[in-house]
Amino acid sequence: MKKIAMISDGWKRLITYAWIDGIMRYIRESGEDICLYQYNCHGNWSKDEKHNHGEYNIYQLPDLSEFDGIIMDCINIIDSKQFDKTVEMIRASHVPVVSIASDVEGFYYAGIDNKKTIAEVMEHLFTVHNCRRFIFAGGPEENFENGLRVQSYLESLDAFGLSREDNPVWYGDYDFSTGVKYFNKMRKELKAGAASLPDVFVCANDNIAAGLIYKAQRFGYSVPRDFRVTGFDNLDKAVYFDPQITTVGLVREVIGHKCMDILMEIWEGKDVPRNHFIPSSCVFTESCGCPNSGLLDYREYARNQIIGDVEKLRNEENLIIFQSEIVQYDTYEQIFHKIAEYFMNLECDGYFVVVDKQLYEGDNEDSFSVDGYDMERMVVACAADHKQFLEMKDVRELMDYLEQNGSGSAYMFTPIHFREHAVGFTVMKNGRFLYDNPYFYDIHSTITQTIENVYKKLQLENANKKLRDIYNRDQMTGLYNRIAYTEMIEPEYRKYCAHNQRCALTFLDADCFKEINDQYGHEKGDEILKRIAQVLTEHCPENGYVYRFGGDEFIVFFTCEDETEPMRFRDRVNEALHTYDIGVSMGIAVTDPSSGRRLDDYLRMADQDMYRIKMTKKTSRH
Numbered sequence: 001m002k003k004i005a006m007i008s009d010g011w012k013r014l015i016t017y018a019w020i021d022g023i024m025r026y027i028r029e030s031g032e033d034i035c036l037y038q039y040n041c042h043g044n045w046s047k048d049e050k051h052n053h054g055e056y057n058i059y060q061l062p063d064l065s066e067f068d069g070i071i072m073d074c075i076n077i078i079d080s081k082q083f084d085k086t087v088e089m090i091r092a093s094h095v096p097v098v099s100i101a102s103d104v105e106g107f108y109y110a111g112i113d114n115k116k117t118i119a120e121v122m123e124h125l126f127t128v129h130n131c132r133r134f135i136f137a138g139g140p141e142e143n144f145e146n147g148l149r150v151q152s153y154l155e156s157l158d159a160f161g162l163s164r165e166d167n168p169v170w171y172g173d174y175d176f177s178t179g180v181k182y183f184n185k186m187r188k189e190l191k192a193g194a195a196s197l198p199d200v201f202v203c204a205n206d207n208i209a210a211g212l213i214y215k216a217q218r219f220g221y222s223v224p225r226d227f228r229v230t231g232f233d234n235l236d237k238a239v240y241f242d243p244q245i246t247t248v249g250l251v252r253e254v255i256g257h258k259c260m261d262i263l264m265e266i267w268e269g270k271d272v273p274r275n276h277f278i279p280s281s282c283v284f285t286e287s288c289g290c291p292n293s294g295l296l297d298y299r300e301y302a303r304n305q306i307i308g309d310v311e312k313l314r315n316e317e318n319l320i321i322f323q324s325e326i327v328q329y330d331t332y333e334q335i336f337h338k339i340a341e342y343f344m345n346l347e348c349d350g351y352f353v354v355v356d357k358q359l360y361e362g363d364n365e366d367s368f369s370v371d372g373y374d375m376e377r378m379v380v381a382c383a384a385d386h387k388q389f390l391e392m393k394d395v396r397e398l399m400d401y402l403e404q405n406g407s408g409s410a411y412m413f414t415p416i417h418f419r420e421h422a423v424g425f426t427v428m429k430n431g432r433f434l435y436d437n438p439y440f441y442d443i444h445s446t447i448t449q450t451i452e453n454v455y456k457k458l459q460l461e462n463a464n465k466k467l468r469d470i471y472n473r474d475q476m477t478g479l480y481n482r483i484a485y486t487e488m489i490e491p492e493y494r495k496y497c498a499h500n501q502r503c504a505l506t507f508l509d510a511d512c513f514k515e516i517n518d519q520y521g522h523e524k525g526d527e528i529l530k531r532i533a534q535v536l537t538e539h540c541p542e543n544g545y546v547y548r549f550g551g552d553e554f555i556v557f558f559t560c561e562d563e564t565e566p567m568r569f570r571d572r573v574n575e576a577l578h579t580y581d582i583g584v585s586m587g588i589a590v591t592d593p594s595s596g597r598r599l600d601d602y603l604r605m606a607d608q609d610m611y612r613i614k615m616t617k618k619t620s621r622h
Contacts, residue, residue, distance in 0.1 A: 001033045001034065001035055001403070001406065001407050002032070002033065002034045002035070002068040002069070002267070003034075003035050003037060003066070003067045003068055003403070003406075004023075004034060004035070004036050004037065004067060004068065004069045004070070004071060004263065005037050005038075005039065005062055005064055005067040005069075005070045005071070005095075006019075006020075006023075006036060006037065006038040006039065006040075006070070006071040006072075006073065007039050007059055007070065007071070007072050007073065007074060007086065007090060008038060008039070008040045008041075008072075008073035008074070009040070009041055009042065009043055009044060009056075009073070009074055009075075009076045009077050010040060010041070010042045010044075010045075010076065010440075010441065011044075011076045011174070012042070012044070012045050012175075012441075013042065013045060013439055013441040013442060014439065014441070015040065015434050015440050015441075016073065016252070017434040017435045018252035018253045018255075018256065018435075019071075019073055019100060019252065019253075019255060019256040019259070020036070020038065020256060020410055020434075021253050021256060021435055022252070022253035022254060022255060022256025022257040022258075022259075022260075023036055023071070023256040023257070023259060023260055023410070024036070024256075024408075024410055025253065025256075025257060026256070026257045026260035026261070027260070027408055028408065030260075030264070032264070033407050033408075034407070034408070035403070035406035035407060035408070035409055035410075035411070036409070036410040036411065037062065037067070037411050037413065038410060038411065038412045038413065039058050039059055039061060039062060039413045040058070040412050040413065040414055041055035041056055041058050041059070041414065041415055042055055042441045043055035043056045043077065043079070043082065044076050044077060044078045044079070045441065048419065050419040050420040051417075051419050051420070052079070052082075053370070053419075053420045054370075054415060054417030054418070054419055054420045054421065054422065055415055055417070056082055056086070057370075057371070057372065057373075057415055057417060057420075057422045058413055058414065058415040058425060059086055059089060060089075060371065060372040060373070061372075061373055061413060061425060062413075064089070064090060064092075064093035064095060065092075065093045065094065065095060067093070067095055068095070068263075068267065069095060069096050069097075069098070069263040069266070069267070070090055070093065070095050070096070070097045070098070071097075071098050071099075071100065071259045071263075072086075072087075072090060072097055072098070072099045072100065072102065072104070072107065073100045073101075074086055074087075074099075074102060075100065075101040075102050075143065075144055075145060076143075078140060078142055078143070080142060087104055090107075091106060096108070096263060096266045098110050098259045098262050098263060100255055100256075100259065101144060101145050101255075102144045103144065103275075108262050108266075108272065108274055108275075108276065109274060109275045109276060110255055110258045110259050110262060110276045110278070111145070111255060111276075111277065111278065112145075112248075112250050112255075112277060112278055112280045113277040113280065114145050114148035114149050114152065115148050115149075115151060115152035115155075116152075116277075117152075117232075117248045117280050117282060118148075118149045118152035118153055118156070118202070118232075118248075119152050119155070119156055120282050121202065121230055121246070121248065121282055122134075122152070122153060122156035122157075122160075122202070123156070124282065124284055124288070125199075125200050125202070125228065125230070125288060126156070126160050128284075128290075129199075129200070129228060129288060129289050130199075131199035131200045131228065132162065132199060133166070133167065133196070133197075133198045133199045133200075134153070134157065134162070134167040134198055134199065134200055134202055135167065135168055135169075135170065135182075135186075135198045135200075135201050135202070136149075136150060136153045136167075136168070136169040136170065136201075136202050136204070137170055137172075137178075137179065137182045137201045137202065137203040137204065137208050137209075137212060138150055138169055138170055138171050138172065138204045139171070139172065139173060139174040139178075139204040139205060139208070140171065140172070140173060140174070141171040143174075146171075146174075146204050149204055149232070150169050153169065153202060154169070167198075170182055170185070172208070174204065174205050174207055174208065175207050175208075175211070176207045176208075176210055176211035176214075177211060178207070178208050178211060179203065179207065179208040179209060179210060179211020179212035179213070179214070179215065180211045180212070180214070180215045181211075182201070182208065182211075182212050183211075183212050183215035183216050183219075184215065186198075187219065197226060197227050198227055199227060199228060200227060200228035200229065200230065200288065201227065201228070201229045201230070202230050203229060203230060203231050203232065204232060205231060205232045205233050205235075206231035206232060206233050206234070206235040206237055206238040206245055206247055207231075207235070207237070208231070209229050209230065209231035209232075209238065209245050209247075209287070210231070210237045210238070210241055210245065212229060213229055213241065213243070213245070213287065223243055223287050224243065224286065224287055224288060224289040228246075228287060228288045228289055229245065229246070229287045229288070230245070230246040230247065230287065230288055231245045231246065231247040231248075231287075232247055232248045233247060233248065233250065234247045234248060234249035234250065234283060235247075238283075239293070241287075243285075243286035243287045244285040244286040244287065244292055244293060245285070245286075245287045246282075246283060246284050246285050246286075246287050246288040246290065247282075247283050247285075248280055248281070248282055248283070249280060249281050249282075249283050250278060250279075250280045251278070254278045254279070255278055258276055258278055261276075262276055311436060311437070318342075318345075319442065319443060319446070322338075322342050322443075322446070323446050325338060326338050326339065326446075326447075326450050327450060327453070329454075330454060330457070331454070332355075332359065332360065332381060332451070332454060333381075335447075335450055335451065335454065336353045336381050336382035337382060337389070339351065339353070339382070339447055340353075340382050340384040340389070341384075343428065343431075344384060344386075344387050346431075346433040346437075347430075347431070347432040347433040348428060348429065348430060348431045348432070348433060349385065349386055349409070349429040349430040350384055350385035350386065350427075350428070350429030350430070351382070351384050351426065351427070351428055351429070352380065352382065352383045352384070352398060352402075352426065352427040352428075352429075353380070353381040353382040353383075353416075353424065353426050353427075354378050354379070354380055354381065354395055354398065354424045354425055354426075354427070355378065355379065355381045355416065355423055355424030355451075356368055356369075356373075356374065356377050356378060356379075356422070356423055356424055357377050357378070357379045358377060359423055359424070359451070359455060360458075361458075361462075362455060362458030362459045362461065362462045363459075363462075364459075365418055365419075365421045366421075368418070368421035368422055368423055369421070369422045370420045370421055370422065372422070373422055373424075373425070375395060378395045378424065379393050379394075379395065380392050380393050380394065380395060380397070380398050381424070383398060383401075385405070385429065398427075402427065402429075409429055409430055410429075410430055410431075411427050411428070411429055412427070412428045412431055413425050413426070413427055414426050414427075414428070414440075414444055416447075416448055416451065417448070418448075418452050418455070423451070423455075426444070426447075471483065472484035472487070472488075474548040476526060476529065476530065476548075477529055477530055477532075477533035477548050478533065479533050479536075479537070479546050479547055479548045479554075480545065480546070480547045480548075481547065481548055482547065482548075482549050482550055484547065485547040485549065485555060488545065489545065489547075489557055489599065490599055492545075492557070493557075493591070493599045496559060496591075496593070497591070497593040500593045500594075501559055501593065502559070502560055502561065502562070502590055502591055502592065502593065503557060503558065503559050503560060503590070503591045504556075504557070504558055504559075504560045504563075504565060504566035504569070504588060504589070504590050504591075505555065505556075505557050505588075505589045505590075505591065505599075505602045505603060505605075505606050506555065506556045506557075506566055506569070506570065506586050506587065506588050506589075506606055507549075507553070507554075507555055507586065507587045507589075507603065507606035507607045507609070507610045508532070508536070508553065508554040508555070508556070508573075508584050508585070508586040508587075508610065509552060509553050509554075509584065509585050509586075509610055509614065510528060510529070510532060510552035510582070510583070510584050511583035511584055511585060511614070511617065512583065513525060513528070513551075513552040516528065525552075528552075528582055529548070529552060531577070531580050531582060532552075532554060532577065532582065532584065533546070533548065533554070535573055535576045535577055536554055536556055536573060538576070539569060539572045539573055539576065540556055540558060540569075541558040541559070541560075541565075541569070543558055543559055544556060544557060544558030544559075545557045545558070555603075555606075556569070560590065562590070563588070563590050566588045566590060567588065570586045570588065573586065574586070583617075585610050585611075585613040585614040585617065586610060586613070587605075587606040587607060587608065587609030587610030587611070587612070587613060588606060588609055589602040589603070589605035589606040589609065
């Protein structure tokens with residue numbers, strides 16, 4: 001089986017599933033034994049650089065040298081340093097690479113001939129409609145395709161003998177609101193007398209064109225009467241807009257299909273040219289002053305819109321229900337299980353979650369990696385395939401499973417991260433629902449936020465536990481203190497009584513401690529207390545507890561069958577402390593579950609027994 005890695009960055013919150021659809025269509029049609037591994041993120045969406053770093057970290061997950069081919073869809077990476085870093089990482093694999101819409105040295109290119117199509121649009125506007133005053137309403141300045149369209153626009157101006165200064169290029173985004181902003185900019189310049197209406201706005205895509213026309217119409221302008229507008233991409237909004245928008249037509253799925261054509265020819269050892277342009281055509285229609293492109297099936301369009309709106313509403317309702325359900329869970333196991341169920345109720349064959357096992361420990365975020373993934377710490381938190389949950393924890397086992405069951409499948413790897421900290425990743429198998437519901441980012445963000453909330457809760461519990469531990473510990477000896485004794489032992493005592501279990505309560509007091517302090521100083525006294533604490537801890541039965549009750553007094557509590565066990569414990573402690581020349585007196589009380597006595601009663605009994613032993617020692621010394 002051949003493996004293809006796809007490195008992709010979504011456009012804002014959207015996934016361009018058309019590439020995947022074209023790739024998978026080729027695999028199905030060819031019958032070849034091929035599996036696609038897509039490493040997808042949304043690193044251009046947030047203004048938080050650390051968040052974006054966490055997104056792009058997914059690119060470091062695969063060893064690209066293990067793949068037979070790579071498809072790069074990084075046109076949406078707006079950070080030039082990240083783009084260059086990604087290119088160098090891919091180049092280092094020495095695997096054949098096809099780049100979608102980005103011309104990168106050493107990589108094959110698949111996409112539309114942007115310069116040729118813009119040149120055709122400009123020639124049409126100049127010769128057919130006698131346009132002499134242009135504005136290029138562009139997309140992002142650093143976007144490669146936008147750059148090619150701008151370059152072709154400027155070269156056309158030069159060919160027409162028109163001034164670049166008088167026919168400016170504006171930069172924005174590829175969305176509807178950018179078109180609105182462009183018209184507002186134009187209107188402001190008109191009011192200031194700094195400009196006149198252009199003959200035409202040449203827009204970098206249909207979204208911009210639609211936004212610009214919409215805003216112009218709100219202020220009483222008419223297109224193409226007052227000025228002309230062209231778009232690019234031949235989206236539905238261009239075909240069915242009023243006026244119908246002049247545009248450039250292309251089928252995005254064909255680009256994915258072409259990428260597979262290129263890789264297949266490379267694998268077959270053929271001499272493959274570097275650049276591959278998919279068919280495109282200019283559609284000249286109403287917004288530039290040409291006739292409508294033809295009879296449109298508005299009823300079919302309305303039908304599709306209605307169905308699309310219903311599906312979108314259903315998806316949104318399901319997401320809301322999903323969000324309300326998973327916030328009720330307080331364990332990772334419950335959350336991951338619910339997430340897998342959610343996805344497999346969509347058009348999705350499988351869903352897998354891999355996380356750093358430190359997620360379960362609630363340590364500080366700094367314990368997570370920020371560059372790459374520490375695979376030694378990764379565990380499979382959830383694995384589900386074709387509605388069946390699988391038992392596996394080892395990541396290597398998961399990767400073997402994916403490869404063994406991957407023929408003809410597409411896996412999409414997506415990062416889980418808390419800002420720049422890599423927490424893990426998810427793997428979706430054949431997420432076909434993304435074609436009609438590309439807002440995967442919204443779903444995945446809900447998942448990540450829920451995981452982080454549980455993690456923060458666990459951190460808070462750990463912090464509280466540490467505070468309680470500080471509060472309940474004697475700082476000098478490290479033993480539990482008198483407060484902890486009061487809180488802990490009473491519930492334990494009641495539990496053991498309920499099970500008819502006898503317990504030993506021993507009360508220990510250091511011999512001649514005041515005299516030692518007076519003669520040798522408190523440092524010597526502190527050393528003796530630490531040594532007693534050490535010996536008690538070492539010899540305490542496994543199920544027991546040791547407390548510093550106060551001053552030079554200690555309590556030990558543990559289960560026993562009869563009095564012989566605590567007496568042997570006392571002998572072991574006395575023998576061990578004797579080697580350090582330390583004397584202690586230890587009283588013993590053994591509980592009787594049927595007596596009805598309170599724990600304080602036994603504490604007084606042990607104290608009295610200790611006092612008796614101490615008095616006996618004093619008498620013998622005299």
